[in-house]
Amino acid sequence: MTKKVNIMTDTNAAIVNEAISERIKLYRSQKKMSLDELSRRAGVSKGMLVEIEGCRANPSIALLCRLASSMGVSVADFVNVAGKPAVHLIDASDIPVLWKGEKGGSARLLAGTSGPDMVELWQWILHPGETFESPGHPEGTSELLHVCEGKLTLILSEETYVIMKGCSAVARTDAPHAYTNDGNEVAVFTMTVSERAR
Template sequence: MTKKVNLVTDANSIASSVNEAVSQRIKLYRKQKKMSLDELSRRAGVSKGALVEIEGCKANPSIALLCRLAAAMGVSVADFVDVSSKPTVHLIAEDEIPELWKGDNGGRARLLAGSGGPDMTELWMWEMQPGEKFASPGHPEGTLELFYVQSGALTLGVLDHLYTVNTGCSATARTDVPHFYENRAEHTLIFIMTVNEKAS
């Protein structure tokens, strides 16, 4: 019983430290680029109030929101969570890999590694339980995502089209349009995803 409580406490503490790091780095990059809250709000399409909450570490920004903020500032999400590459080799320990999405049924998405922005590449590991879904309004123009399904079946929705990527199969998709990932099967879905985004 005590062990379970400790695990929950550890998970909450890790999430809190990720949020704190993200809020500090967003503030840092905004100041480095001499960008006001109003300007970042306009560029990212995010309310000024939401930005104040994020920078004050009072909000838990979604992946989609982090993507919009990163694109508006010409950096990458990996820069925000400090898993971007550094010369010449940057080793990232397992306990340093941030979890940036949690599903309602226990799924999660972790940003394993990434390069700095604005031209950036990110490596993600997704685990989705049956019935879980993640939707995105679309990334900057030209963004390409690569998928490899380790187990289960990924339902990939891009615009009005649905695709099924089965265990052991791969896919590529332009994701500068609305898209989603979903587990419509009865078993756990695990897939690796690489995101490649070029500066406009």
């Protein structure tokens, strides 16, 4: 079952949801993919796809990853921060927030390449006590993490790793994993995701 999560009410969130809705419809049309076919490939209910395309749902990052992978594009393509030929400059005001934590944390997709082989650059902020969980990405996906402030706890396949300020990690994230801030300070980290087409 796919849940609607992180429903945001600010204007920026509405603009991001509208862009996601329009681009999913565009890519589905370009690939001549029916809602039923996309539903089957992504493992997402047709009803949820109708909600997303109708701009009535705010899909989770994990759901966007599954949809993008199923269509051979990247999440960056959905929110228009994907690189184009030569150079694609992205204004600060165009960088979308794709996750908001209960205590003020956020995840911003800073830039990314077009799919299906894609690389994404993220900035994450986790306030003390916040956690983000992922069911895992497609096989072979790797993430590069660098902690700029605080400390980050990575839980991957039931193993726990603590990444301190100024330190980095490389993780294969095709298994369920989570990022949590169990410290007393705000954790700020950058993440690069590398995913290859299946």
